[in-house]
């Protein structure tokens with residue numbers, strides 16, 4: 001299992017996945033502030049996505065930040081000029097007369113300026129959101145790619161771990177969900193500059209009012225921070241249910257499940273399950289939203305009160321003659337905007353802190369390190385393999401499993417031999433193959449290849465030397481040719497090699513009967529797709545193993561859907577084509593198994609017997625018993 005492991009104290013607290021437990025409740029204030037430390041790496045990633053776009057949207061925001069105060073100040077000048085004109089007693093009958101007399105020049109110029117500022121601000125706003133959108137999308141794409149790359153490196157065991165699946169689910173959401181964080185963060189910078197510009201303007205008139213405003217807004221800020229944290233922990237705690245919800249929804253409406261859903265009439269059951277889960281989620285969210293709305297109203301009311309106290313004070317000073325009418329509009333406007341801005345900033349700050357908590361999910365996913373990796377001074381995999389593999393007292397237990405899937409297993413897989421594995425369901429055959437391909441590492445004992453521990457070899461080389469087709473092989477909804485080509489991805493364009501692989505696995509007849517041959521899209525998922533029978537899919541999957549020039553070939557029961565003759569032929573060919581190769585085959589059909597040079601009989605994770613078909617029959621143990629059972633079925 002990859003680390004960080006809950007038992008070992010991992011990196012700084014908030015990114016520690018062990019913290020997950022703590023999230024059943026609300027994250028503490030400290031955790032919330034700690035989460036802010038995710039912002040610098042977040043910003044670095046945005047910068048790395050596109051330095052030019054980042055600079056442009058930030059630069060334009062700075063310019064736009066100064067426009068509100070400029071607009072308000074021009075507004076004040078307009079009113080003062082109008083009041084001056086009225087007070088000066090200039091009498092004008094028509095607009096044309098006043099215009100020609102030049103009395104309205106200043107007023108007109110000011111109006112034009114304010115118009116220019118309004119248009120400019122709007123234009124800047126649009127350019128900024130355009131830039132943000134581009135940057136966000138680029139960022140989302142880059143993060144998604146990083147997520148896929150990282151996921152590709154993780155161990156198989158990690159994928160089977162529900163905790164990791166939850167974390168992956170949350171991380172995946174964050175690649176899209178955090179787009180707004182970027183705009184918000186940049187918006188905060190812009191608003192801060194605007195606030196400073198207003199504050200400087202106001203400082204000249206009534207400095208202590210600014211303090212009053214700030215104090216009045218604190219309750220709203222605290223409330224917002226509190227509810228953001230609650231929202232996050234709700235979201236966090238509900239990850240498993242949300243995945244279940246997603247799963248049920250998919251089961252209810254997908255090509256893969258449609259057949260069974262219809263036959264078993266499962267749709268009502270699925271819908272009921274979905275409703276039940278969705279309803280619980282909805283209720284929890286609604287309760288939170290209600291409390292948030294209620295408290296938000298009360299706390300925002302305090303902020304409004306502060307604003308009106310300040311407004312009253314300015315009105316009083318104007319009546320007293322300290323301020324002009326223009327000053328009154330400027331001050332009242334400034335205060336209103338300042339209040340909105342400060343409120344926005346404080347709330348925004350707590351939202352940013354809240355969103356930064358979500359970044360933990362993304363970053364903590366990136367922190368998971370695969371355990372199965374090449375060592376620093378990895379040895380090259382021998383080519384050709386000289387002696388083969390040795391299992392030396394190997395034991396393996398799946399994480400959290402009570403029973404050992406394999407225990408005390410010792411045997412040799414000699415270079416060049418064809419070995420068959422038999423045993424009842426759950427005996428450990430697939431697990432053995434997974435260990436051979438280093439999809440897992442043994443918990444006990446070791447596996448040697450030409451006398452060296454498998455863990456000392458270069459992992460990529462090792463995997464490239466082994467061609468495995470599992471019983472639950474993947475049906476790629478790609479073309480028939482691509483379905484084979486994925487077996488050796490760098491030879492995907494080598495049509496001849498693909499056709500040769502198809503001939504070997506007898507998939508060529510299947511493919512040639514398709515309307516578009518190797519270019520035929522297969523699977524039902526896409527419009528042009530043609531579906532195949534189970535056995536036809538298997539032949540194509542087996543061709544994948546022949547695509548690679550692997551030294552070790554493993555067929556883990558991918559022939560179950562083949563008819564008896566086809567399986568016999570596939571294995572016959574497999575044996576012939578594995579002449580100079582080491583091969584392992586798993587099958588429940590004794591007609592195929594007996595072709596092997598040697599047969600291992602596994603039972604409950606242990607090696608029970610080994611030998612040739614004849615030897616094992618002569619021994620009269622489980623093998624003979626199972627063989628007889630099958631043979632009797634055909635008599």
Ligand SMILES: Nc1ncnc2c1ncn2[C@@H]1O[C@H](COP(=O)(O)OP(=O)(O)OP(=O)(O)O)[C@@H](O)[C@H]1O
Pocket residue numbers: 160398399401405423424425426427428429430431432
């Ligand atoms: N991913 C897994 N996580 C936990 N336990 C597993 C996992 N895969 C297999 N097991 C358990 O390990 C044991 C061995 O399983 P394995 O798949 O190796 O058996 P097998 O011999 O290949 O069986 P079959 O003939 O049914 O394919 C079984 O008890 C099974 O329940």
